[in-house]
Amino acid sequence: MVSVPSPTHGAHSATAVEQPPLPVKLVIAGGFGVGKTTTVGSISEIRPLTTEAAITEVAAGVDDLTHTPDKTTTTVAMDFGCITLDPTLKLYLFGTPGQDRFGFMWDDIVDGAVGALVIVDTRRLDDCYAAVDYFEHKRIPFAVAVNAFDGAVEHDLEEVRWALDIADHVPLTVFDARRTGSVRDALLVVLDVALSRAQAAAAS
Amino acid sequence: MVVGGREPQETEEGTWDDEEAAVGRAPAVRPFLLTAGRVSGGGAAAPIPIETQIVSTADGLSVLGKLAFEHHDIVAACRRPQSVAELAARLRLHLNVVRVLAEDLCAAGHLAIYVPHARAAQDISVLRRVINGLRAVPDSRGTLRDSG
Numbered sequence: 243m244v245s246v247p248s249p250t251h252g253a254h255s256a257t258a259v260e261q262p263p264l265p266v267k268l269v270i271a272g273g274f275g276v277g278k279t280t281t282v283g284s285i286s287e288i289r290p291l292t293t294e295a296a297i298t299e300v301a302a303g304v305d306d307l308t309h310t311p312d313k314t315t316t317t318v319a320m321d322f323g324c325i326t327l328d329p330t331l332k333l334y335l336f337g338t339p340g341q342d343r344f345g346f347m348w349d350d351i352v353d354g355a356v357g358a359l360v361i362v363d364t365r366r367l368d369d370c371y372a373a374v375d376y377f378e379h380k381r382i383p384f385a386v387a388v389n390a391f392d393g394a395v396e397h398d399l400e401e402v403r404w405a406l407d408i409a410d411h412v413p414l415t416v417f418d419a420r421r422t423g424s425v426r427d428a429l430l431v432v433l434d435v436a437l438s439r440a441q442a443a444a445a446s
Numbered sequence: 447m448v449v450g451g452r453e454p455q456e457t458e459e460g461t462w463d464d465e466e467a468a469v470g471r472a473p474a475v476r477p478f479l480l481t482a483g484r485v486s487g488g489g490a491a492a493p494i495p496i497e498t499q500i501v502s503t504a505d506g507l508s509v510l511g512k513l514a515f516e517h518h519d520i521v522a523a524c525r526r527p528q529s530v531a532e533l534a535a536r537l538r539l540h541l542n543v544v545r546v547l548a549e550d551l552c553a554a555g556h557l558a559i560y561v562p563h564a565r566a567a568q569d570i571s572v573l574r575r576v577i578n579g580l581r582a583v584p585d586s587r588g589t590l591r592d593s594g
Binding site: 257258259260261262263264265266267285287288289291292293294295317320322324325327328331333334336350351353354355356357421422423426429430433434436437439440441443444 | 493495496497498499500501502503504505507525526527528529531532534535536540541555558560562564566567568569570572573574575576577578579580581582583584585586587591592
């Protein structure tokens with residue numbers, strides 16, 4: 243049973259003054275300026291916080307991350323927020339730092355995440371290729387959500403799917419990053435993918 | 447720490463100048479000195495995940511007055527459980543500095559660290575609880591708090 247966390251470090255851990263909630267992590271990805279922080283802020287119960295995270299940059303395409311020796315670790319700003327779902331369960335939303343012209347590894351942020359929402363701005367479709375590739379490669383459950391700036395989507399969804407080469411099994415949806423209910427529904431699409439995958443794994 | 451005959455004062459001055467140039471950035475140098483140059487994940491063990499919950503222990507709070515600087519701030523802040531990421535953001539420390547200092551404080555018995563179970567993200571009952579919790583989020587919310 244994983245829902246009751248127990249301290250895993252240190253001999254004196256049992257004397258913690260308060261039992262913490264189980265943290266669950268969801269990643270908000272997409273290109274620079276696509277609305278990641280807006281998305282986090284629309285549903286987080288706290289104002290989005292910023293911290294410095296380490297990512298690994300590679301100077302080549304993301305397909306051969308594991309084979310590329312030319313990697314450097316870079317410190318980047320990362321925005322995040324959280325929602326207390328019940329007294330024992332807290333959902334964290336971490337926005338991946340947007341990086342241009344580089345492959346990148348967000349493993350430090352992404353490892354252990356229940357899933358990811360990749361946000362797309364249809365005016366700059368190119369910006370989210372890397373994120374889609376990354377989550378496919380990492381086998382993290384994810385969905386793609388077109389951020390409907392000003393309520394308008396400039397492309398038909400199937401055109402977006404084709405242009406981004408998103409596999410048929412990956413849900414593609416439209417949402418408004420400024421609206422709490424809309425962000426909630428987009429996150430639920432990701433959770434549905436995660437649940438389906440967990441159920442399939444349990445059944446096999 | 448000072449190599450090549452440079453005076454300690456010069457090093458410190460340079461440090462603070464650099465920091466002022468980076469407007470709004472946390473003072474990153476002293477924490478790295480506090481970690482004695484150690485960074486998280488450098489050894490055999492993987493760094494603790496950023497959502498890992500940290501909580502003060504009764505022992506830690508009882509010696510709070512004797513702790514200095516970041517050690518004091520971390521133990522004081524963790525009266526309420528929070529993640530490594532929240533702690534880093536609120537104290538304006540680098541994530542990896544918080545990781546190192548938290549593990550030191552844990553070894554000293556001042557903090558408890560709750561590393562999430564690696565399989566929790568694929569646990570059907572956990573996922574169902576997240577879904578139910580999210581469904582209860584209303585269509586619109588009030589003003590955001592500044593701290594969680």
